[in-house]
Amino acid sequence: MRLLDILVSFFILILGLPIFLLLFFVVLFDLGSPVLFTHKRPGYKGKPFTVYKFRTMRELEDDGLLGVGDAERMSRVGRFLRSTSLDELPQLWNVLKGEMSLVGPRPLLMDYLPLYSERQMRRHDVKPGITGWAQVNGRNNLSWQTKFEMDVWYVENRTFWLDIKILYLTLIKVFKREGVSSQEHVTSVRFEGNDEWDNKK
16 A cells, blocks of 8 residues: 555655645745644654644734734635645655555544554554545534544555545545534634443443
8 A cells, every 4th residue: 555655645745746735835924934833743653753734813912912813813815725735735745755644544643642542543553544434424513523433444444445445435524525524613623532432342
């Protein structure tokens, strides 16, 4: 599956270079520098790596934006990038570096690691992905427990053809712009731990 990651990522990066450059300057004009959002995320076996995305929000500053919610911080361009998932394109570089895969559980926050149950931690038994089983089955409209169960299901049932199916369904979801935001938030709500998680095998 590593070969698939390399071939597809390289193909998209080469053919999509004009789009990358256009998005770079659009974000630069809209939000200024830096154009890319970088953040430490847990990768395979929880090992930290730096994930790349196009910026979609204004940065927090001491001029009144401090404490403002995500909805207010997100620009119009940022909303478009989120709704089309174009903000995720720089993660193809993470894939080429071997830190991510095209398909796998999404890389979440480092802060979540101590909150996972033993079963939920299995989502880190594979590399994180740009898209995944949870993303094509509801994305941010799913509860955390449902997302994690889908992530573990993927880990336990991973095949080449399942990855192909997920990539195909991802294209459909992107064109329909489904499940990008939860019903109350422009991004997913923060995971605060689970008091009632079934550690079933």
